[in-house]
Amino acid sequence: MKQARGVVVLLAVAAGLNVACGALRFRTPQRTGQDLVVLLPDAPGTVGAADVSNPSGSVELDTARASSRIRAGRAPGAVSELSEAEIQRLFGPALAAQPPAPIQFTLNFRFDSEELTDESRALTTQVLQAVKNYPVPRVTVIGHTDTTGSTSSNIELGLRRANVVRSLLIETGVEATAIDAASHGEAALLVPTADEVFEPRNRRVDVTVR
Secondary structure, rough: OOOOOOEEEEEEOOOOOOOEOOOOOOOOOOOOOEEEEEOOOOOOOOOOEEEEEEEOEEEEOOOOOEEEEEEEEOOOOOOOOOOOOHHHHHHHHHHHHOOOOOEEEEEEEEOOOOOOOOHHHHHHHHHHHHHOOOOOEEEEEEOOOOOOOOOHHHHHHHHHHHHHHHHHHHHHHOOOOHHEEEEEEEEOOOOOOOOOOOHHOOOEEEEEEO
């Protein structure tokens, strides 16, 4: 079965209905004798796919607002596209109640240094604004390096880079307890390289705000 990406919403979910996905699901207490499954784009606007099945058959949802209606003992109905107005009527309150989707940033650093590049220093204002948009923010900062240097020294360098970003957030008023900092060193390369290769894009801190 295909792993879904995007947002899947279910109305009146019945026993025996399977949605192959790792996406968000909403349930309502309404019982209408049939089920409605809808695939919505995720926060960046990306539309994935979802397999919807029960013992009588299956269908695939792979376009924005694609939907299928299911009745007990019958295969999922033909796929149709709901209008935006229908989405809001059926799922508006549930969608509005969801917290903002996580936002990710990548901040790059100079070689063998905890100093941000000029471009990434300018990007920090966007990171700070994103944190302020969350009522109760949680921030994860993960430091990375390229493959120059030893594994142990790169773990230490990655952590120093992560702590630079953590300190920057704390200085602007973010609670220290809301920030988790860690280092992957050279273990999670953005651009795969051999050992001892200078690669500026791997010298980074990944920031996730949720």
